[in-house]
Amino acid sequence: MSTSTIAPASAAEASAAIVIFSLALGGFAIGTTEFASMALLPYFAPELGVSEAQAAQAISAYALGVVIGAPLLAVLGARLPRRRFLVWLMLAFAVFNTASGLAHNFGTMLVFRFLSGLPHGAYFGVGALMAASVVSPKKRTQAVAMLMVGLTVATTLGVPLANFLGQTIGWRWGFALVGVLSLITAAAVHIFAPRGTGTAGGNALRQLSALKNRQVLLTLATAAIGFGGFFAVYTYFTLTAMEVTHVPEAVVPGLLMIFGLGMTVGTILLGWAADRNQTLSIYGIMGANVLALLCYPMATGAGWSMALVGFCIGMTSSTGTAIQARLMDVAGDAQELAAALNHSAFNTANAIGPAVAAAALTLGWGLPATGYVGALLTAIGIVLFTITVLDAKRNGTGPT
CATH class of the missing domain: 1.20.1250.20 (MFS general substrate transporter like domains)
Incomplete structure (x- = not known):
């Protein structure tokens, strides 16, 4: 096989790897906030004046946002280009998670945790399709797996880090961390994701x-x-x-x-x-x-x-x-x-x-x-x- 055949293939694989890594950053941000909320609960509960049992409603509010937001946003964003849709989803995720860290009462916290959950399912859904589209059909499940690895790595690194921030400089910084990760993801997807004209759902x-x-x-x-x-x-x-x-x-x-x-x-x-x-x-x-x-x-x-x-x-x-x-x-x-x-x-x-x-x-x-x-x-x-x-x-x- 000639080097002229190998080089384009290697370039395509490298490009696909960058795209999938960019998408996985979003998975890391989402996994961090989803699981870190449980780890930060003992810290934000007393400051917001609720018991730990009541504070658990913030976790349920996020899950409810995911359940509702996944189908709703998938339908509403059907005509948007996938790359643009993913960027908007992560920008919204950054705003709502940062707002969660700025909440000064539990009612406001519940609202922003619900809103934070809305982009979750749509991001993973559209992100999985984009990850699968940049590799050969024989490797598409592996591409989806690498996107999901961002979420699983969050349980290994992101959650302990958020918990450490909660113990040292305050629980609000745990949510701020997610906001920063989401902005980085939005920028990476905007720069590296394919600029095809295909819409998210048509x-x-x-x-x-x-x-x-x-x-x-x-x-x-x-x-x-x-x-x-x-x-x-x-x-x-x-x-x-x-x-x-x-x-x-x-x-x-x-x-x-x-x-x-x-x-x-x-x-x-x-x-x-x-x-x-x-x-x-x-x-x-x-x-x-x-x-x-x-x-x-x-x-x-x-x-x-x-x-x-x-x-x-x-x-x-x-x-x-x-x-x-x-x-x-x-x-x-x-x-x-x-x-x-x-x-x-x-x-x-x-x-x-x-x-x-x-x-x-x-x-x-x-x-x-x-x-x-x-x-x-x-x-x-x-x-x-x-x-x-x-x-x-x-x-x-x-x-x-």
Whole structure:
């Protein structure tokens, strides 16, 4: 092969890598604010004059913003060029997160946390499509995975950094950090993203066709229930480590970093595997997640086993990458809305998982039992995915 053939290919790969890295910066900013809000809660609650239980409403407000904003903005932005749409989404994200850090009462904080959640799903949806468009079809799931790695790395680096800022110079700087990261992302996307004339969705009515596509709805149901298993455990992971495992408080950030590292490794590996066999990869990762969650109650007896099983749960909770790729396959002309709804589904899981786990705790099952709750939810997700695959096979409407 001549060097003239190799050089353009290398240049194209380098250009694609820069675009994906720019998009991943946005994933890092979004992941930082989504998870850091939990870590900053003990600091902003007393200053805003509410209990920690009341302050948790700020987390719910953000999740509600994601659920509502993902489909709404995907439809409203249907005619905008993808590059411009992504820049506007990150600028809005910068404004609302910075405003969250400037809030002087809890009511205002709730409003800005809700508004901060609105761009979340649309950014990941449109960003995933752009990432997939700059690589060969055989590598598109890996491209989506690298975008999602920005979010998982946030759980490893961004959240501890925001927590450190909250402990040292004030919780408001944790949200300011997200504002700065969002501005950097907007600038990078503006500079490096392709300037093609293609619109984000082309036609709003065409986007809404996703809502009557059975394959889209079944795939989203798989995510909404199946991923609830992860949140059933993650929500109570810190509390379990402190009250059941009795690790020193200073060790908890390290456990969370190991958990986040597992998510990063799993996302990268699943992206590679799903490009080879998407359906088998989803079955494999969800099945492994059930096993890891079943081991969790036994692992709560020691810090080292909590770290090991936490890493495994994190690694096997990376279903979202393959689900996003499947939605691209089955959504037809409603790519943006379907991709954005994926993040509505995962935030629905963020509500379902902790709620079911809380019900189990109310019954007196104990914190370690959140692992069993998580395993049950993931197993239901596998059943739903099986229904999805069988429906696709029977009707010839998607990958089987």
